[in-house]
Amino acid sequence: AWSVHENSIAYCLLVFLRPPPGHSFSLELDTTGQLPARHSSIRVELECMCWREQLLGDTLCFLHHPDDKLLRDRSSSLLHTLCTRSYLDVEKIACWVRPLVRSAWLLLPQSHQCQLTVLPSSRSCRFQLTGTSKVNICTEMIFAVQQ
Secondary structure, eight states: OEEEOSSEEEEEEEEEOOOOTTEEEEEOOOTTSSOOSSSOOEEEEEOOOHHHHHHTOSOOOTTTOTTOHHHHHHHHHHHHHHEETTEEOHHHHHHHHHHHHHHHHHTSGGGGTEEEEEEOOSSSEEEEEEETTOOEEEEEEEEEOOO
16 A cells, blocks of 8 residues: 655555465464454464475475474574564564665665665564655555465
8 A cells, every 4th residue: 555645655565474484374263263353373383394395305394304403493593583482473573674674775776865764663664765855755564474
């Protein structure tokens, strides 16, 4: 979505997260067995990858190869970065994405003409671009998963 005001343009981007190979996301049901309307808990679970291991040979199944420490450590590190216990943590995700966007911005030619400012937000990533034209561009990235 986007909107235009006098000297500003606002964009809202919905960013869908995908689980890394060997993992899956599942929405936790509420006490009545229904999907909650908002702010649901998204559990990250190990998934059997034996078929991919046998067919393509490009990954090991974390579920059935618990002794492969190197791959498990790499996976655990990412999960520790983005999760609290076994659940996605939107605040951790936002903290992880902010420096990635900042670093990517510096690689773009437009970074010499506009300044990127990170705006405070705990559950999303908000940025403001300010250039010589005095038009402010605000962008908010909201994270979601698809069922």
